[in-house]
Amino acid sequence: MSASESSFDETVIDDPGARALFWVLFPVLGAGLGWVVQWAAGWVADLPVAPLQGVFRAIDEAPDPQAALVAVGAGLVVGLVVAVLAVADMLVIRFAVGEVTLTRGGKKQSVSRGDVTGVFFDRNELVLLGRSSTELAREKTDLSKQKVEAAFTGAGYPWLAGGDPHRDEFRIWTRIDDDLPGVAHGLLIDRAAALEKGKADEAAVLREQLLKLGFVVRDEKKKQYWRRDQRELA
The missing domain is CATH 1.10.10 (Arc Repressor Mutant, subunit A)
Structure with a gap:
C-alpha cells in the first residue's frame, strides 16, 4: 500500500x-x-x-x-x-484540492469535497454519502481500511466510524414489493436479472438510474436492499 x-x-x-x-x-x-x-x-x-x-x-x-x-x-x-x-478492477483513490477521484474498471468518478457528508466502509465497499442521504459512490475494494480511513480523515473528509447511519432504513426487495413505484420496481427486476447473469456493468447502470429516482440500493448475498433518500424531506 x-x-x-x-x-x-x-x-x-x-x-x-x-x-x-x-x-x-x-x-x-x-x-x-x-x-x-x-x-x-x-x-x-x-x-x-x-x-x-x-x-x-x-x-x-x-x-x-x-x-x-x-x-x-x-x-x-x-x-x-x-x-x-x-x-x-483494482480501486485507486486520488485526492486533489477540493475533490476525490475513484477509478476502478475503467470508470472514473470525481466527487467534490463540499458534496460529501460522510465516508464509511460497508463490508468491502467504500461509500461516499451526500446530501439528502443519497450515495455519491459505492465501490468494492481490497485496500487497507485503516489506510483509506487515514487518507480521508487527513484530507478533511468526515469519516463515519460507526458505518452507514441509514443502514436500518434498508429493506430487502422482493418481486411482490408494493411500496415501490412501478418504474423503480421494474428497474430492480431488471437489475436482479443482471446480477443473476453476472452482468456487473449493467447492474451498475441500473443502480445509477435508481439513484436518480431517489432510491439507494445495496447488495448482500445476492439479494438487493433498498431505501429512499431524503431529498423530499430536505
Missing part, C-alpha cells in the same frame, strides 16, 4: 504490491496450466469418455517441442489477460 503526495498536492491510495503480484502470478499460473494441459493431453485423449477429446488428441499428436511451446505460450497469454482484468 502506498500513499504518496505529488508536487500537485495529490495523494494517491493504491496497492502496488498486489498489482505487481497479479502481473507475475497470473502469467506464471497460465504458463504452468498450459504445460499441464500438454502433458496430460495423451492421457485424456485415451479415456473412454471425456470432454473436448478431439482437442486433447490434436494436442497430443502435435510434434514436440513445438506442442509444449505453443501450450505454454497460450497459457501465458491467458494469464496476461487475466492479470489485465484483475489490475483494471
